[in-house]
Amino acid sequence: MSSSSSSKSLSLTNLSLFTPLHLSFLFLHLTILVTGDLPPPYVPLDSIALDCGSSSQIFVNGRQWTADINSKVALLDQDSPTTNLTANGASTSSVPYYTARVSLSQFTYTFPVTTTGPKFVRLHFNPASYTGFNRSKASFSVTTGRYTFLSNFSGFHYTDPRGERGGYAREFILNVEDEQKNLSITFTPSPHVADAYAFINGIEIVSMPTNLYYSTAGDDPGPYDFDREFYLPLENKTALEIMYRVNVGGGEITPPYDTGMFRSWLSDVDYLTDARPSAFEYNDTIQLQYNNHTRYAAPDVLYRTARAMANNSTVNEKYNLTWEFPVHSRFTYLVRLHFCQFIPIILQKGDLVFKIYIANQTAENYADIISWADGYGVPIYKDYEVMMDARGNEEIQNLSIALHPIQSTKFFDAMLNGAEIFKLSNSDNLAGPNPDAYPDSPFSNTPSATSTKPKHSRRRTVAIIVLLFRALLSSLFYFS
Ligand SMILES: *[C@@H]1O[C@H](CO)[C@@H](O)[C@H](O)[C@H]1NC(C)=O
Ligand SMILES: *[C@@H]1O[C@H](CO)[C@@H](O)[C@H](O)[C@H]1NC(C)=O
Numbered sequence: 001m002s003s004s005s006s007s008k009s010l011s012l013t014n015l016s017l018f019t020p021l022h023l024s025f026l027f028l029h030l031t032i033l034v035t036g037d038l039p040p041p042y043v044p045l046d047s048i049a050l051d052c053g054s055s056s057q058i059f060v061n062g063r064q065w066t067a068d069i070n071s072k073v074a075l076l077d078q079d080s081p082t083t084n085l086t087a088n089g090a091s092t093s094s095v096p097y098y099t100a101r102v103s104l105s106q107f108t109y110t111f112p113v114t115t116t117g118p119k120f121v122r123l124h125f126n127p128a129s130y131t132g133f134n135r136s137k138a139s140f141s142v143t144t145g146r147y148t149f150l151s152n153f154s155g156f157h158y159t160d161p162r163g164e165r166g167g168y169a170r171e172f173i174l175n176v177e178d179e180q181k182n183l184s185i186t187f188t189p190s191p192h193v194a195d196a197y198a199f200i201n202g203i204e205i206v207s208m209p210t211n212l213y214y215s216t217a218g219d220d221p222g223p224y225d226f227d228r229e230f231y232l233p234l235e236n237k238t239a240l241e242i243m244y245r246v247n248v249g250g251g252e253i254t255p256p257y258d259t260g261m262f263r264s265w266l267s268d269v270d271y272l273t274d275a276r277p278s279a280f281e282y283n284d285t286i287q288l289q290y291n292n293h294t295r296y297a298a299p300d301v302l303y304r305t306a307r308a309m310a311n312n313s314t315v316n317e318k319y320n321l322t323w324e325f326p327v328h329s330r331f332t333y334l335v336r337l338h339f340c341q342f343i344p345i346i347l348q349k350g351d352l353v354f355k356i357y358i359a360n361q362t363a364e365n366y367a368d369i370i371s372w373a374d375g376y377g378v379p380i381y382k383d384y385e386v387m388m389d390a391r392g393n394e395e396i397q398n399l400s401i402a403l404h405p406i407q408s409t410k411f412f413d414a415m416l417n418g419a420e421i422f423k424l425s426n427s428d429n430l431a432g433p434n435p436d437a438y439p440d441s442p443f444s445n446t447p448s449a450t451s452t453k454p455k456h457s458r459r460r461t462v463a464i465i466v467l468l469f470r471a472l473l474s475s476l477f478y479f480s
C-alpha cells in the first residue's frame with residue numbers, strides 16, 4: 001500500500017505524449033510487429049466481394065473481387081435494363097470504384113449465401129460522373145427484404161476530406177433468415193425525381209460469428225436497461241449500420257488487418273474533443289488472453305493501444321476525456337466500448353477506476369477493467385444502448401463518450417482502447433433524413449473532419465435506455 005504513490009509516479013513518467021504524426025508512425029511499427037504473430041483470423045463462410053459493372057476478376061487489398069457480369073455469386077435480374085460504366089476520372093486500379101452498374105429503373109442483385117445468420121453488407125459508392133447520366137439526378141433507395149438501408153440517396157452529398165479516395169463504403173448488418181439462403185439487394189431510383197438513376201460500384205457480403213453483435217440465447221442477457229432495470233437483447237430482427245469504428249489511441253486498421261471480416265477501424269483523433277492532453281499507451285509485447293466472446297471482437301493491435309488522460313491529477317480532476325460523434329437524431333444507437341488493461345503496474349482490481357458517460361448520462365459509475373475482464377491482458381467489451389431523441393429540429397447531434405477518473409484509487413486516470421457506434425433500425429428503417437435537406441456524410445469509414453456538427457448546443461433529451469453486458473466472465477476460455 002505504501003508503494004502506491006511511488007508506483008504512480010513511475011507510471012506517470014512512463015506515459016508519453018504523442019502527436020497524431022507520432023501515432024501513425026508508431027502504429028505502422030505496431031502493425032508490422034503484430035502481423036507476424038496474428039492468431040488465425042475468423043474465416044467467414046460467406047465472403048463475397050462483387051465488382052459491379054466489371055467483366056474481369058481482380059485481386060486487390062487481400063480480396064478477390066468478382067466481376068458482376070456473368071457472375072455466379074450474384075444474380076442480377078435480367079428484366080431491368082442496367083448499364084455497366086466506368087467512373088469518369090477514376091483510376092483503373094481503384095477497384096471497386098472504377099466501374100459501376102447504373103440504371104434508370106429498379107434492379108436487384110440476389111446473392112445465394114451458404115448459411116443463414118448475421119452478415120455484413122458493405123455497399124461501395126463512387127459518386128462520380130457516369131457518361132450519359134446527369135450527376136444531379138442520382139437519387140435512389142436501397143432495400144433488402146423488409147429493411148430500408150438508404151433512401152433519397154445520391155452518394156455525392158459527401159466529399160472525402162482527404163480528397164484521396166474515389167469512393168467509400170456504407171456498412172450494414174442484418175440477419176439472413178431466408179431458408180432459401182438468398183440475400184437480395186434492390187436499388188430503386190427515386191420516383192419523385194424525374195430521370196432519377198441508381199448506381200452501385202461494389203457489394204461485399206461477409207458472414208460473422210453469430211454472437212459478435214446480436215444477443216444469442218442462453219449465455220447472453222443483452223444490454224441492460226438501468227433506468228427500467230431489465231435486459232433487452234439485441235434481436236435478430238434489428239438491422240444495424242456502422243456509424244463509427246475507432247481504434248482509440250492507435251492508427252487506422254485497414255480491412256486486411258481486421259480479424260477476418262474486412263472491417264475498417266479509424267484513428268480516434270478526429271473525434272477527440274477534450275483531451276488536454278491525453279496519453280497514448282501501448283504494449284506491443286503483451287500476450288492477449290481472449291475469452292470465447294471477445295475472440296474475434298477486434299484485432300490484437302486495437303487491444304494493445306489505448307488512450308489515457310493527462311499525467312497530472314490536478315488537470316485530470318477538471319476535465320472529461322471526451323470523444324464526440326455526429327449521428328442522426330431519432331434513432332437508437334448501440335455503443336460498444338473495447339477495453340484491455342496492459343499497463344504493467346495496473347494489475348489489481350481497484351488500481352484504476354473511472355466513470356463513463358454516454359451522451360451526458362452516466363453509463364458506468366465504477367468502471368474497473370481488471371475487475372470486468374478478471375485479469376490483466378484480457379480484452380473485454382461493454383455494450384450500451386442510447387436513444388438520441390430530437391429536441392428542436394436538430395437532424396444531427398453529437399453522441400459523446402466521456403471518461404472521468406475516480407479519486408479513491410491508486411491511479412487517478414481513465415482509459416479506452418476502442419469504440420464502435422451502430423445505428424439500430426427503427427421500424428425496419430435505417431435511412432436518415434432526406435440528405436437534400438442538409439449536407440449528408442456517410443459516417444462509416446470516413447474521418448469526420450468536415451462532417452456536420454450541431455451548431456446549437458441546446459441540451460437535448462437524450463435517454464440512455466440501456467446498459468452493459470457480455471462480461472460473461474464465468475466462462476473464460478483462454479487461448480494460449
Ligand atoms: C443536369 O441537370 C441539371 C438540373 O436538372 C441541369 O441544370 C443541367 O443542365 C444538367 N446537365 C446536363 C449536362 O444535362
Ligand atoms: C507489456 O506487458 C508485459 C506483461 O505481459 C510486461 O512485462 C511489459 O513490461 C509490458 N510492456 C510495456 C511497454 O508496458
Ligand SMILES: *[C@@H]1O[C@H](CO)[C@@H](O)[C@H](O)[C@H]1NC(C)=O
Pocket residue numbers: 312313314315
Ligand atoms: C499540474 O497542473 C497544475 C495546473 O496546471 C500545475 O499547477 C502543477 O504544477 C502540475 N503538477 C505537476 C506535477 O506537473
Ligand SMILES: *[C@@H]1O[C@H](CO)[C@@H](O)[C@H](O)[C@H]1NC(C)=O
Pocket residue numbers: 317318319320357359360361402404
Ligand atoms: C463530465 O461529463 C458529465 C456528463 O456530461 C458532467 O456531468 C460532468 O460535469 C463532467 N465533468 C467535468 C469535470 O467536466
Ligand SMILES: *[C@@H]1O[C@H](CO)[C@@H](O)[C@H](O)[C@H]1NC(C)=O
Pocket residue numbers: 151152192431432433434435
Ligand atoms: C424523399 O424525398 C421526397 C421528396 O423530397 C420526400 O417526400 C420523402 O419524404 C423523402 N423520403 C425520405 C425517407 O427522406
Ligand SMILES: *[C@@H]1O[C@H](CO)[C@@H](O)[C@H](O)[C@H]1NC(C)=O
Pocket residue numbers: 359360398457458459460462
Ligand atoms: C452534453 O453536454 C455538453 C456540454 O454541456 C453540451 O454541449 C451537449 O449538447 C450535451 N449533449 C447532450 C446530448 O445533452
